Amino acid sequence: MKYAFYPGCVSRGACPELYPASVKVAETLGIEIEEVTDVGCTGAGVLSRDLSDPINARTLAKVEAMGLSSLMTICSTCQGVFTQANHRFKNEPEYRQKINDEYLAEEGLEYKGTVEVKHLLWVLMEDYGVENLKPYIKRKLTGLKVAPFYGCYIRRPTSIIAPKGLSGRKTYLEDLLDVLGAESVDSSGKSKCCGFPILTVNEENSMRMVSDHTGDAKTKGADCMVTPCPLCHLNLDANQPTAEKRAGTQIGMPIIHLPQLLGLAFGFDEKEMELQRHIVSTEAVSRQLEVSIRS
Amino acid sequence: METTFKVYRFDPENGSKPDFATYQVDLPDSATVMDGLRQIRDEQDPSLAFRASCERGSCGDCALRINKKGRLGCSLKIAKTVKNGVVTVEPIRNIPVLKDLVYDLEGFLWKKIKSVQPWITPREPEPEGEYVVAEEQLAEVRKAMSCVMCGLCDEGCAVIKIDKDFVGPAALTKAYRAVFDPRDGQHDERLTLVSEPGGVWDCTHCFEANGHCPLGLEPTDRLFEVRDEAIRQGIRSGTRNPKVQRHYDSFLNSVKRSGWLDEGRLAIESEGLTNVAGLAKLLPTVIRAIPKGKAPLPYFHHKRPGAEAIRRIIDKAQRSEV
Numbered sequence: 001m002k003y004a005f006y007p008g009c010v011s012r013g014a015c016p017e018l019y020p021a022s023v024k025v026a027e028t029l030g031i032e033i034e035e036v037t038d039v040g041c042t043g044a045g046v047l048s049r050d051l052s053d054p055i056n057a058r059t060l061a062k063v064e065a066m067g068l069s070s071l072m073t074i075c076s077t078c079q080g081v082f083t084q085a086n087h088r089f090k091n092e093p094e095y096r097q098k099i100n101d102e103y104l105a106e107e108g109l110e111y112k113g114t115v116e117v118k119h120l121l122w123v124l125m126e127d128y129g130v131e132n133l134k135p136y137i138k139r140k141l142t143g144l145k146v147a148p149f150y151g152c153y154i155r156r157p158t159s160i161i162a163p164k165g166l167s168g169r170k171t172y173l174e175d176l177l178d179v180l181g182a183e184s185v186d187s188s189g190k191s192k193c194c195g196f197p198i199l200t201v202n203e204e205n206s207m208r209m210v211s212d213h214t215g216d217a218k219t220k221g222a223d224c225m226v227t228p229c230p231l232c233h234l235n236l237d238a239n240q241p242t243a244e245k246r247a248g249t250q251i252g253m254p255i256i257h258l259p260q261l262l263g264l265a266f267g268f269d270e271k272e273m274e275l276q277r278h279i280v281s282t283e284a285v286s287r288q289l290e291v292s293i294r295s
Numbered sequence: 296m297e298t299t300f301k302v303y304r305f306d307p308e309n310g311s312k313p314d315f316a317t318y319q320v321d322l323p324d325s326a327t328v329m330d331g332l333r334q335i336r337d338e339q340d341p342s343l344a345f346r347a348s349c350e351r352g353s354c355g356d357c358a359l360r361i362n363k364k365g366r367l368g369c370s371l372k373i374a375k376t377v378k379n380g381v382v383t384v385e386p387i388r389n390i391p392v393l394k395d396l397v398y399d400l401e402g403f404l405w406k407k408i409k410s411v412q413p414w415i416t417p418r419e420p421e422p423e424g425e426y427v428v429a430e431e432q433l434a435e436v437r438k439a440m441s442c443v444m445c446g447l448c449d450e451g452c453a454v455i456k457i458d459k460d461f462v463g464p465a466a467l468t469k470a471y472r473a474v475f476d477p478r479d480g481q482h483d484e485r486l487t488l489v490s491e492p493g494g495v496w497d498c499t500h501c502f503e504a505n506g507h508c509p510l511g512l513e514p515t516d517r518l519f520e521v522r523d524e525a526i527r528q529g530i531r532s533g534t535r536n537p538k539v540q541r542h543y544d545s546f547l548n549s550v551k552r553s554g555w556l557d558e559g560r561l562a563i564e565s566e567g568l569t570n571v572a573g574l575a576k577l578l579p580t581v582i583r584a585i586p587k588g589k590a591p592l593p594y595f596h597h598k599r600p601g602a603e604a605i606r607r608i609i610d611k612a613q614r615s616e617v
Contacts, residue, residue, distance in 0.1 A: 009556040024611045038601030041555045045500055046546050048526040049519070051612045055482070055550075056606055102615075103608050156502035159516065193453045193501035200542045200565040202497050210458045238584060277587045 001127060003118075004063040004165075005033035005071040006082075009041050011074060014238070017274035018230050021259040022074045022120060024273075028266050029128065033072060036062050042081040044231070045153070045197065049085070054103040056085040057096070061104055061111035071117045074259065078230030080153020080161065082117040087160050089113050096142045106115055119154055121228045121258060138267030140181030142292045144224070144285065146216035146261070147185040148173035149236065151229030155191045173226065173258075178268040181264045181292075185222040188219050189213030194232040199239070210235055210243035214253040224285045226261050233257055238279045254282040264277040264289065297321050298373055300331050302343065303385040304395055313392070315383070316340070322373065328361055328382060329368040345396035353507065355445030359396060360385040365447040367509050387450040389459070401561070404446045407462050411489055413469035418480030438512050439472035448514045451507030452500060460493050464514035466506035467495055471517040474524055486525040491533030495521055527616045541565050551609045554602035559593030581603045 005026075011018040026033050035113045039059040043052025060082075063071050071080045089096040090113045100110045118126070124133065150173060155161060162169040162187050170191070195209030214236055232264050237255040244251050260273040264285075275282040298320050305313040318335045329347055332426030336343045348356040350369045357368035362376050362383050373382055386392050391399045417426070425493070433440075449463040450456050470489050473479055489495045495518060504514040525531060532539035545564035549557040584590035599605075 009558070013556065013558045014589050016588060038599065038604075039554075040599065040601065040605040041550045043550070044546075044556070046543065047550065048523045048616075050523060050527065050616055051547070051609055054608045054612055058601075058604065058608065103611060106607075107604055113460050152499070152501035152503075157505045157513070158502075159505075193499040193503075195499065197499045197501075198454075198497060200538055201536070202458075202492075205454060205458050205461075205497070209453070212457070238580060238589065241583065242580065277589060279587065281588070 001070065001198055002032040002034065002068060003069045003070045003123065004066055005081070006039070006059065006071055006073050006074040006078060006117075007033045007035065008073065008078040008230070009044075010234065014234055015230040015257070016255050017277045018233075018259065021257060021263050021273050024122070024268060025259045025262045025266065026072075027227075028263075029122065029133070031072075031128065032065065034068070036071070038062065042078050042085075044077050045081055051080065053085050053088065054099050056082060057089060057111045058104055058107075058109060060086065060089070060117075061100075061109040061113045064112055065109065069114055069116060070123075072123055073117060073119050074228070075231065076119065076151030076154035076227075079117065079119040079229050080156075081123075083153075083160055084157075086113075086115065086117055093293045110293070114195060121154070121172050121176070122169065125168070125175065126166075129174065130175060133176075135180055137180060137265050139265055139289070140292065141177075141261070141265055141289070142181045144182045144288045144292065145185050145222050146177050146182045146192055146256075147187040147220065147222035147225045148177065149187075149213065149217075149225045149227040149229075149232055149255075150191050151227060151231075151232045152191075152193050154228060168271045173228070177226070180261070182261075185217060185220045187213065187217040187220050187222065187225070189216055194229075194235045196235040199235060206235065207239065207243040207246045210239055211247035211249065211251065213248065214240055214243070214251045214255075215230045215247070218251055218253050222253065223288050224256050224282070226256045226258055228258040230257065240280050245294055252280060252284075254278065254280050254285050256282070256285065296324050296326070296374060296377075297380070298331065298377055299381045300335060301381060301383040302332070302335065302396070303392075305340050305341075305392055306342075306394055324374050326373050327369055328359070328366070328371050328373055328376065328384065329357055331373055331382065332368065332384065335355075343396075344394040350568075353443055355443035358387055358445040358447050358450070360387050360450070365450045365507050365509075367445060367447075370509065387446060389449055389450065389455055401448060402459070403451060404463075404465060407449075407466040408444065408469050410462060411466045411470040411473070412472050412481070412485070413466075415473060415476055415479045416481045417478055426478055428477055436472050436475045436612065439468050439475075439517055441510055442468050442472075442512055443510065445509065446470075447507045447509055448504040453501055453503055454497060458493075458497075461497050462489070462494050464498070464518060467498070467518045467521060468512065468514045470495075471521050474521055483528055483530060486521070486528055486530040487533055489521060489533075490530060490536060490539060492536050494533065494536075496526070496532070496536065496539045537567070538565055541567055549596070551606050552598070552602070553596050554599035554605045555596075557591070557593060557596040559591050560596065564594055577590070
């Protein structure tokens with residue numbers, strides 16, 4: 001199955017390690033992806049839906065024009081914004097038609113409502129099949145204690161993101177960690193907000209969320225946290241030193257992008273997954289992986 | 296059905312610490328958690344304090360934390376929640392407890408609801424008779440009008456957990472109801488009011504509130520409607536909250552210019568180009584990020600293919616907002 005690929009803004013901006021790691025993972029698994037290049041930012045829940053819905057309808061129409069029916073994301077926020085917009089387009093045909101007529105027609109585009117948007121995590125768990133990952137695991141992550149951190153928009157609103165029949169989405173990270181041989185650490189922030197959306201407006205609250213989540217993962221004994229969302233990564237990793245300072249505590253919790261963790265299990269080394277780019281040192285992860293290899 | 300109730304007990308007058316007391320109740324399968332509490336009070340311990348009123352999910356009085364989830368005690372059957380024969384009942388979180396399961400809603404909820412002025416101020420002299428509004432004009436706000444002010448959305452709010460001053464989804468749902476009432480004459484003033492610090496822009500829009508509302512009113516969606524309406528009216532910040540407007544405008548201008556987000560520009564412009572202290576605050580993060588190649592150069596942001604089409608869409612959408 002071939003996917004249109006939507007890498008999002010952050011994987012080419014402040015988290016440049018995410019893009020190549022995602023592509024390497026897809027190539028390793030033989031997942032065919034084609035980047036949809038001439039499209040815009042989803043609006044990330046910041047832009048009003050009056051503006052972001054037509055931009056996102058245009059992206060989905062471009063996917064249809066590529067002859068594809070699935071769009072793969074690598075960001076919980078992109079995923080959530082697309083899922084919610086697509087829900088409106090699919091369930092409110094008059095609204096979709098209005099957007100087609102007013103915004104897309106002049107480019108000769110029309111969104112027919114046929115595209116499914118799926119995060120890499122969902123692609124692996126629902127389309128590829130977790131069992132089919134096993135042959136590619138060259139380095140079991142045995143002994144590595146990993147706290148999953150989903151990001152809001154890949155969990156909620158539940159009625160749209162994880163409706164009946166897809167409620168398993170609430171545990172995909174844990175299920176995947178199990179197959180990779182890692183140990184899941186159940187931290188209290190797992191499905192909570194990382195604080196990134198209010199970083200500008202209320203930095204104090206945002207930093208408190210970072211120190212609470214990373215601190216709890218540390219208390220529970222995690223070697224690192226893993227997230228499918230680069231915005232969560234930015235707040236939990238790049239802003240962790242600020243959050244530590246505010247909280248008056250040392251945390252030092254490495255935050256790993258989901259594709260990086262997969263890459264490590266598939267035999268790529270830390271440099272190939274560009275762990276050296278992270279703000280919080282990932283040495284604890286490397287040390288544990290060394291131990292796993294020797295034993 | 297025999298069930299063990301573990302009930303939070305606290306009496307500030309006897310000086311003892313909060314604790315859980317255990318009671319055995321025997322009730323039919325159709326019984327609610329509130330039926331269980333009433334049986335305990337009537338037959339085992341008359342000192343147990345709890346609130347209950349309508350008994351049909353319409354007053355919000357019996358909002359409790361039952362088996363670690365915020366629920367209305369009168370609407371939840373024991374059989375639906377019991378785990379290994381046990382039902383644990385506590386007051387909702389983040390709130391001062393007065394006695395046992397009775398808590399003080401004044402600071403937690405009432406003060407916040409009053410702060411958004413959830414009453415209608417007519418735009419024209421009040422009619423002598425009823426103020427008749429066509430059904431279709433009120434259809435959208437009907438959902439919010441059903442809110443029973445139980446406070447369970449605030450109980451589950453990730454921001455209130457760490458910041459008791461955040462106005463919260465319950466009050467913002469009330470604000471929504473007033474903002475979209477066609478009879479109201481304070482539309483823009485309301486949007487400014489909820490855009491002050493601690494208001495609608497302090498929400499992380501994490502959608503927790505939707506999962507906690509027992510009536511399915513989707514408070515986060517109501518809150519998004521308020522935000523979108525504020526943006527339509529050009530009210531992207533309260534009088535004391537200029538960063539909100541700067542952040543929104545910078546995000547928008549970046550997408551409009553190049554089709555995607557210029558993260559460096561967003562950070563700088565959100566602080567304000569002349570805000571020396573704010574810009575200085577960014578420095579440590581930038582200094583840490585530069586050697587890692589994680590600080591994209593602001594303003595030298597290449598245009599994505601399709602940027603012109605996206606700019607046209609934004610221009611058109613903005614024109615139709617006016």
